Amino acid sequence: MSSSDRLLKGIGVSPGIAMGPTMTVRWALPEVPHRVVSRTQVEKEIRRLRAAIKDVKKQLAEFRVRAVDRAGVDEARIFDAQALMLEDKEFIGGIEELIRENHLTAEKAFEFKTLEVRDLWTGAGNPLLKERLADLTGVAIRVIQHLMHKGTGADIWETLSEPSILVARELSPGLTVQLDRDMIVGLISEEGTRTSHAAILAHSIGIPAIFGLRGAVARIRSGTKVILDGTRGTVLVDPTPDEVAEAERRDTRRREFATRLEEAVTQPSVTVDGVRIALRGNVDLPEEVAPAKAHGAEGVGLLRTEFLITGHSELPDEEAQTNYFRHVGEAFPGQPVVIRTYDLGGDKFPAPFRGPPEANPFLGWRAIRVCLDEPEMFRTQIRAVLRAAVTANLHLMIPLVTRLDEVERTREMMHEEAARLERQGVPAAKTVPLGVMVETPAAAVMADRLVEISDFLSVGTNDLTQYTLVVDRGNARLADRFTPHDPSVLRLLKLVAEASRAANKPASVCGEMASEPLSAFLLLGLGYETLSVAPPALPLIKWLIRQVTTAQARAAADAALAARSAELALDILRFALTEAVDETLLDPDARLPAGRRSGSLKL
16 A cells, blocks of 8 residues: 555644554443333432432533643633533423433433434534534533443543554543543544644643544554654554654654744844844733743734633623733733734624524624624723723724724724713723724725725734635535635735735734744735734744745745645745745644644643
8 A cells, every 4th residue: 555545634733743553432422222211210310310410510620620730721611611511401401301201211311312402503504513512422421421330431541551542533622631641642533623622622732633534433443553743634554664764753853943943932033134024922811921922922913802701601891801901911011912802703602692593603793793783892892992001002903894884983982982081080092003804805805995994904814714715614524625825815815915015004914824834934925024923833933034035935925826726825835945944844734833742832
C-alpha cells in the first residue's frame, strides 16, 4: 500500500505529533433491554433515576475541578452546561413521566428521552444544538451506565501497556478531561470540529488531536501503529521506520523553533524592510488579558463581550461593564482596546435574552440587529464604554454590519449617551473611535462607503468566509470547503484594504486568518498593517513578520489573487515562504506551533 493510501485527512484541532498504537473506544449509548416494571415498582424506578442523576452530577463536579487544573477556568465551564442538562425540569420530568405512564425502567426511559431529544436537535439545523449533541450523549451514557451498574468508561485505558492513541466515533468533554496523559498521547474522532467542547479541552490540555476524520473507527483497526499530526490534521497508518524517523525529526524541529519564538516576544514587530506592523491580541475572557500581555500584544484588537451575558441569569449592569472595560484598558496603557459590541444570536443566545426559534439563526436576528432592536441593553453597554474611556484608549466596534444606517444609528446613540452622562455629572469621554467589523460580503463590497462614516475597519475572516462561500464553518463534512484562501474571499479582503487606504483610515484583521503564518503573510501583502491574533500565536506571527519584506508579501499576495483556486493560492504562498519560514509551519491547518506541547506557549 502506498503512503498516499495510508494517509488519512481530518481536521487538526490540537497541534503536535503523536506516535503509537491505536485503541478504539466505543463511547456510545449502551444496549438497554426493553423491560417494564409493575405498577408497585414505579416509584422505586423514580428513586433510582434521581439517585443516578445525583451521582452523575457529583461526577461532573469532579470533572470540572480537574478541568480547571488541566485546561483552565473557561474550559471547565463546559461541565456546568452538562450539569444543567440534568437539572432541566422538562427533560427530567419527561423521563419520569415515561416511567409512570409506560412503566419503563429508569434506564430505558432515559434512553428513550435522550434519543427523542437527539433527533429533535439534529433536525433543528441549529449549530449550537449540534455542538451540544456530544454533551447530551456523554451525560446520557454516564447516567445509563450508572443505572445498569456498568463501568463509567474512565478505566478503559488502564490495561494499556504502552502510550497509545485513542480512536472514537465521538468524544465527550468528560471522557477527554479524564485522560491519563502518560498513556493517551493522541486523539482521533470521527465527529466534531475545532469548536466542539472536546476539541477545546484537547487543545487546552495539550493532547495532539484530529477530529472530523470520517470512518476512522472502521479504517483504523485497534492496535494499528500510526503517526498523528495534529498540526496538519493527518494520520499516517502503518508507518515505515523511515517515516517514523522523519516524524521525530519534524517534531524536534518544531520544539526547537518554539524556543526561538520565545525570543521574538520582546523584539519589535517590524518587517525586514522596516515596515511597522501592529500586533494586538484577541481577548474572549478576563483570564486572557495576562497571556496577551505576556506574549507582547500591543493592545487588544478584539475584546469580545458575550461572556458578560452567557452563563448568567440576568444582564450585566452598567457598573460591572464599566469596571471590566476599565480593567482591560488600563492593562494596556496608551494602547488601543477595541471592544466589540454584543454579538448575540446565532449560537449565542444567553438565558436572560432568549430569541424566538429561527430556521437559519446565523442569517437571522443577531449581533447589531439585536442591539439596535433592544436599545436599552445597547445603550447601557455604550455608556459603560464611554465611562471607562476616561482612563483608557477604548474603541467601539460593531459586528455583522450590512447597512450604513446601522453605523449611523450607533453613532447617534453614542452622542446621546455622552450628552446624558455629561448632564448627570458622570465622568465620561465625549466619544470613542467607532469601527465596523467587516464579516459579510455586503460590508466588504460597501467598504468604501462604510469607511466614510466610521473611524476604522476590522475584518472578521471566519464569518466573512462562511457567508461568502455559503459553508457552515462548524460542519465537519464541509471542512475542506471552508477556506479563507478562496479567490472570492481574497478579493473581498483586497477591497477592504484598498478602501481603507484610499480613505487614509486603519484596517485590521481580527479573524482566525491573522493567527496563521501563511495567512498573516498574505494579509501583509494585501496591505494590512494591523493584525489581531490569538494570544498564544503572537510570538509565531511576530517572528514571521521579522523574517519577510513587504515586497515579498505583496508579490505573493498578487500571485495568490490571480490563482484559480484556494489550493493554488496556498501553494503560491508556501513557495514564497519556503526560504524564510520553517517548512513544518506552512500548513493552513496550523493555528499554533507544535512547540506549545513542551510548555513554551501556554493558553
